[in-house]
Amino acid sequence: MNKYVVIDLETTGNSPVKDDKIIEVGVVVIEDNKITDRYSTLLNPNKAIPPFISNLTGIFDEDIADAPTFEEKAEEITNIFNGGYLIAHNVPFDLGFLNQELANNEMIQLTNPVLDTVELARILYPKSPSFKLEQLTEYLDIYHDDPHRALSDAYVTAKLFIKLKEKLESLPYETIDHLLTLETMFKSDLRELLVERHRQLAFSTDENDEIVSYRGLAFKKTENNTVSDDVQISSYGDYLDDIYEMNGSMQQYMEKYEKRDGQREMSETVFDAFQSHNHTLIEAETGTGKSLAYLIPAIYEAVKTKKRIVISSYTTQLQSQLLENEIPLIRKLIDFPFKASLLKGKNHYISLEKLERELATDQQNNYDIALTKAMILVWLTETDTGDIDEIQLPSSGYLFYKKISAETEGYVDPSSPWFTRSYYQKARQKAQQADIIITNHALLCTDMFNGYQFLPRYDKVIIDEAHHLEETASHHYGLKLDYISLQYTFNQLGMTDESKIFSKLLQKYTFNQDDLPLKKWDDIFLKAKYEIDDLFRTLYQYVLDQQKNNKSISDIGRTQYRFEDEREEPQKWNTIKEMATRLTFFIRDLIHILTIVEQYLDKKQVLEKYDDDEIKGSMQILQSFNDQIEQLFLIDNSIPQVKWIEIDTHGAKNAVYLYSEPTDISTLLADDFFDKKESVILTSATLTMKNSFSFIQNRLGLPTDRLFTKKITSPFSYQDQVQLMIPDDFPDIKEGNLDEFIYATCEAIISLAEITDGRMLVLFTSYDMLRKTHTLLKETIDVNKYVLIAQGISSGSRSRLKKNFQTFDQAILFGTSSFWEGVDIPGDDLSCLMIVRLPFQPPNHPVYEAKSNYLKEEGRNAFFELALPNAVIRFKQGFGRLIRSTSDRGIVFVCDARITKARYGKYFIQSIPDVPITIDSTHKLMNKAGDWF
Known part of the structure; x- marks a missing residue:
């Protein structure tokens, strides 16, 4: 079949069964590519x-007043599909609408083989940042002249399909071979295309120099690093001049470059800290x-001294920015070579050995797997x-990935053929040879x-992003245990008749049962x-019983409860400790x-290596569970700990974390980090309160005897x-x-939205208040005019919600927790930032409450030493969402009179x-806002 028919529909809504109708049809036919x-x-x-549909599509009632009905055009439309594949970007939507309209008119429904370009794009372009048509076509450089009109959308979907087909026809034999075993689970009827590619490759002698294969897996050939030769470099002052002054280098290589005195000042501060072996706090607005500013001196120092320098960030977004933008730019600006590499934990890297084993194992695949x-397979x-x-895996795909990450490998013998093919080992080798x-x-x-x-x-x-160091260090010195993780591990182990890890061992090897x-x-x-179920259900009920007096709600809506042996109800708590003890005995057995x-x-x-890894890995996980249970319930910790339980009150009765x-953490950081390192540079846009670094210095345990501080203004x-x-x-x-208060907030949002055409980010400190505001606003604002996008209510990740917000001309984005930082919405997409409440943590938040009590016991003021500085730094982060360039303009509206x-x-x-x-x-503020804009 060599005919492909692409369809796109514009409709009055999303549901044909609720009497939504088609208002425009666009069809594009592809033959011979x-x-x-x-x-x-x-x-x-x-x-x-x-x-709302008219605003989105540009189709209004007057446009379709004299148009034909679907019944009049149905036969003409369906005839186009004769003898061809039906293609759409989300086939269930378009085919569902089309067939519902045909059924309504008592006509024969379409039964063509289908190809879904959303699904195909996920498989064939797994590195795409989004699979929405607009973002996907932008990623693949496909021009889209009139989005949200049927023919234009069908045309770019056709162009997209041609690219997808070309990509499929470039895949190696081994990859196609594996895809054929998975094809029956896909929505798309891919078999014919895969078989044709398989046949071509079977009789082809062409080889792709970029691809290598081993044990039925095809993957990209990667080059090993070679060590740099010695390089001669000038003095640091000349080096800076070369970059900033002599060649006009920045202007040459950076579009819209603006000279920033603060950037050079920061570079010199970092260099001075390196030379004097001091630690430094730099707030760079x-x-x-x-x-x-910090990469320039870091690269110079690393190459000059032949000693590597580590740069750590909190977000993967910043790591990508450094590797993909800043470091390539510096390579253009300087005349000596240097090596930079990225190294993450083992759980980030896929294990080819584990993947090969999993693919060879006969097991049932659901759609997501x-x-x-x-x-x-394509990404490799x-x-x-x-x-x-x-890549962005489907949600349950991460459970499968856990089984094939490098973390599950155990010890890999350097003489093993897998060792030289290990991505993690290659990353470690590159890091060993890197300057940065x-x-x-x-x-x-x-x-x-x-x-x-x-x-x-x-x-x-x-x-970088150093305001997160205390929190991250606390998480990593602490622990987290939840019911789902325990159950997942036990389900992987299985009983003797369940065809899981333990059963497979019994079937594979001969044992002397006696x-x-x-x-x-x-x-x-x-x-x-049974004990796991009983313990977690009891903990769930215990928190429900206690929450009347000790209730705290997390950012994601869970109920939180801090526990301490000495203040719990003795009878109930002793029962919980007995359950925990019994569970540790069973796990030990x-x-x-x-x-x-x-x-x-x-x-x-x-014993084969794979099975040995499985057994050792299972033992390690079980032992870690035992250690965690003991630390949580059964032993006294040498370092003061805050322990808490979170329950999902709308979830299962054992949804406990x-x-x-x-x-x-300050003493641990002082002893294990700052005392052992020559120079630690900590930087962020938000480190000070009222121009003082004392809060962050005390929280992190930075020594005063060798500390620089510097504030670089915006x-x-x-x-x-x-x-x-x-x-x-x-x-x-x-x-x-x-x-x-919520009603007044909604009125202010409506008034500001009228002035700014939406384009608002509303920041909350409580998910509960966000939800209540969203509910009231839906009833009072013109929802046909403004799109409301709310964290925890609208589906999607933070980046997905941000992209959706930027897609619509008139949208209002509600966020809490993670939206206070790291969300960049430059230019006209954001004109108003509303801060509903000052971002103090609730006084009964488990971590804050414990830290507050700790400070009080030492005779210190918990509010001024902990609550206020944290809130100020959070406020500064929120404030920073609005202005991201010299051309941005906007209003910050703070509802909190405090x-x-x-x-x-x-x-x-x-x-x-x-x-x-x-x-x-x-009222007067709104008048002023209108005048100012």
Whole structure:
């Protein structure tokens, strides 16, 4: 079949069964990989088009008033599909609408083979940042002249399909072979295309030099690093001049480059810290260009001294920016070579050995697992790194990926053929040879608290996004245990009749049953599973019983409860501790049986490496569970800990998450990190409160005897670019007027949206308040005019919600927690930032409560030393969302009167750049906002 018919529909809504109708049809025909025909028609749905649809598509009631009905055009449309594939970007939607309309008119429905370009794009372009048509075509450089019109969308979908088909026809034999085994699970009827490609390759002698294969897997050939020759470099002052002055280099290589004095000042500060072996805190406000500012001296110092320097960031987004943007730019600016590499934890890298084994194992695939395997197989032909963060797997695909990450490999013998093909080992080798190692806070802290065995040796380190270091270090020194992880591990192990890890061992190897306690496995296994269920259900109920007096709600809507042995109800708590003790005994017994099995098979010299890894890995995970249970419930910790439980009150009765963190990480960081390193540079846009670094210095345990501090001000003209507006007539929440406060917030959102055409980011400190505001706003705002996008309510990740917000001309984005930082919406997409409440943590938040009590016991002021600085830094992060370039303009509207009325309010205002502030009635503020815009 060589005919492909692409269809796109515009409709009055999303559901044909709820009487939504087609208002436009666009069809494009492809033959011999060329577009040969096009068809388009408007259709009269005999009902009004909703304003939202008209705004999206540009099709209004008057446009379709004289158009034909679907019944009049049905035969003409369906005839186009004769003898061809039906293709759409999300086939179920378009084919579902088409067939519903045909059924409504008692006509024969279409039964063509289908190809879904969403699904095909996920498989064939797994590295695409999005699979929405607009973003996907932009990623593949396909021109889209009129999005959200049927013929234009059908045309670019046709162009997209041609690219997808070309990509399919470039895949190697081994990849096609595996895809054929997965094909029956796909929505798309791919078999004929795959078989044709398989046949071509079977009789082809052409070889792709870029691809290598081993044991049925095809993957991209990657080059090993070679060590740099010695290089001669000038003095640091000349080096800086070369970059900033002599060649006009920045202007030459950076579009829209603006000279920034603060950037050079920061570079010199970092260099001075390296030379004097001092630690340094640098607050570089938005617009400084801090990434380049610290990379320039770091590269110089690393190459000059022949000692690697580590750069750590909190987000993968910044790691990508450094590797893909800043480092290639510096290579153009300087005349000597240097090596930079990225190193993450083992769980980020795929194991080819484990993947090969999983693909060879006969097991049932559900749709998500089949799609995950297909995406990975294609991605292997493209990736240089094997870093799973390069692609977006389906949600349940990550469970499958856990089984094939390098973390599951155990010890890999350097003489093994898999060792030289290991992405993780290649990343480590590159890091060993690199001048600059880029990593994340998570691996930095794992390395720090485990005897520095994960990163190559280093003496100097730059920590960007340093306001996250305390939190990350606390997480990594602490622990997390949840019901789902326990159940997942036990389900992988299985009983003797379940065809899981333990059962497969019994089937594969010959055992002397009399000498081994194998018959005890099922009994102990069932008791352990029962105890897990019982313990977590009891914990769930315990939190429900206690929450009346000790309730705290997390950012994602879970109920939180901090527990301490001495303050719990003795009878109930002792029961929980007895359950935990019994569970540790059962888990210990399972570890004992696995140990005996491993030793028995090892002694007989029949144990294969893969099975040995499985057994050792299972034992390690079970032992870690035991250690965690003991630390949470059964032993006293030498370092003061905060322990808490989170439950999902709308989830299952065992949806329980257990956490523990040190109450104070500063001593650990001082002893394990700052005392051991020559120079640690910590930088962020938000480190100070009222121009003082004392808060972050104390929280991190930075020594005062060798510490520089530096504040680099922003080059932006905040006086001209921003208006800070604070209403003085909002209801006071303290007086129990929560509903009135939310109502006033909604009125302000509606008024500001009219002035700014939407384009608003509204930041909340509580998910509960976000939800209530969203519910009320839906009833009061014109939802046909404004698109409301809300974290935790609208589906999708943070980046997906941000992209959706930028897609619509008139949208309002509601966010909490993670939306206060790291969300960049430059230019006209964002004109107003509303901060609903000052971002204080709730006083009964488990971590804050424990840290607060710890400070009080030491005779210190918990509010001024902990609550206020944290809130100010968070406020500064939120404020920084609005102005991202010299051309941005906008309003920051703060609904919380405490910023002007409370004695501590000045700390917030004095910690942000100097901006014009207006405090007045909401009505007058709106008038001023309208005039200013």
